[in-house]
Amino acid sequence: MPAISMGKVDELEVHVLAEEHASGMFWAQHGISFLLKLDAGGREYKLLFDTGNSWEPVRHNLSLLGEDLSGLKAVVLSHRHYDHTGGLRGLLEDLNGSLPVISHPDLFRPNFVLPLRDIGIPYRREELENLGARFLLSRDPVEILPGVVTTGEVPRTSELESRMTIETYTLRDGRLVRDPLMDDNSLLVRMDGGSILLTGCSHAGIVNIVRYAHELAGPVRAVMGGFHLLGAGEERIRGTVRAFREMGVREVYTGHCTGLKAECAFMKEYGSDFKQLAVGRVYRFP
């Protein structure tokens, strides 16, 4: 396992910019995007985690929040699906400069569901590079700031998650073959009292992701994002909630592809420590 520093972040704010639910005048959409504002060692940093499927609602939501992306350090893409990467072109056009884009080497690999529909990143690498994207694509964790690290590829060890909750395909030698979406990676922010873990769609399995995050950076305090339990059976949902408790997760923030059944199960277990995500909400971790 690659060594990461034991750095920590002092304060974190997560602004929800894209999600299926929205509060007030904010715009919802299918997809995820979070703005992270971090205070580390007396300096402030901004990072973006995913871009939603469309940039226009994200731009609208940013201005309604009174936020902008000046000084944005990097964007992290959780995986190649269009609902997480579709806003990237608009983001680069708005920034009009160079931006590190951190993700996995499979980012541009075709990905399909059947009946045939392309659900991968809707751009070519060159067109994004021409707009200023500087790709840093790694299977291993990437430490963006001391205490802020991507998980990279997540080992799939949980028996509970031996089957993926989505079947997708890619092309190999002109054939459609199953694609295990090894590009699915998450972002960890280490803080006193445990890490905050941000996930996109959790195709690697949310239990696998939390377990690996724990191995990489110690206890996980909160998990936020899409858990991809839509269509999961009772047993898997119950087992997931139990595994969260066993792994010491204290707060749960879900939305996107988590599914109502799983959200209800988490709410029942976590009470006021469970929150359903909504665009426009800001979560502060001191």
Ligand SMILES: [Fe+2]
């Ligand atoms: Fe998604």
Ligand SMILES: [Fe+2]
């Ligand atoms: Fe996805």
